[in-house]
Amino acid sequence: MRLLRIGALGALLLALPPRLHAQIGLIEGIFRNLDNVGGFWVYAGFLPKSKVLTGGSPNAPPKQSGMQGPGFAFTFHMGSAGRDSRGGAAGKTKADTVPAWRFQLALAYSHITGFRSQNPTFDLRGSIRELPRLAWFAQWRPERRVSPYFGVHMGLVNLQSVAIYDTTGAYFPASGSTWEVGGSVGAALNFKAGSEYFALFLEPGYTLRNVVSLDWGGGKNIPLRFPRSLRFTGWEIAAGVEFRVPRTPGR
Secondary structure: OHHHHHHHHHHHHHOOOHHHHHHHHHHHHHHOOEEEEEEEEEEEEOOOOOOOEEEOOOOOOOOOEEEEEEEEEEEEEEEEEOOOOOOOOOOOOOHHHOOOEEEEEEEEEEEEEOEEEOOOOEEEEEEEEEEEEEEEEEEEOOOOOEEEEEEEEEEEEEEEEEEEEEOOOOEEEEEOEEEEEEEEEEEEEEEEEOOEEEEEEEEEEEEEEEEOOOEOOOOOOOOOOOOOOEEOOEEEEEEEEEEEOOOOOOO
16 A cells, blocks of 8 residues: 555656646645545436436437546545544454544545437537545544545536537537535445455535536537536435555654
């Protein structure tokens, strides 16, 4: 897991412009509080009912679900409170050293696709990217086998490779971005394999995201039947696995 933490830090540094490499000390300070690294899969739907978008495969009846895609997240330790009187999940951790609550900050990225238009006169394709998504979590009894948690999140959403193809074969690319905000609840199932810890989690949530204006570019005349905005507000369920990063002295 230590190699995983070093690899994550290296990937982030390579993505930075050269002029920001001088801030490596700050980045290292942040990663000293890295708790977990994980991946997940999101399945989402539209709620309240969308009149523009639908999910699922082309030529299928409209449905209010079907958006899905992968993501990954880094989770950072923010603090803890209280004491869990029953001790750790394996019964080997002293109760006076086990927190009743753990507070964390998560930095996540996801790529979600699977939406299309309900209007049969044109074909809408593309995906949305959440980068970054910041989430704040409070986890109850984090050292037990089953640990529930809740949180709130916000982030930046960008349309990715979104385009409309009409019946004449014309191609209309569109771009846009918006802020999102939402909340979630979930539960983690914690395991220990030797000296390594990992957890499986299931996290239902609800997110508000509405791209209120689309940028078509090129000064094209856009047909009136094309949407002027895209609303992706709705429920979502994330399922995944996360690996605990060993805490070294001084962390």
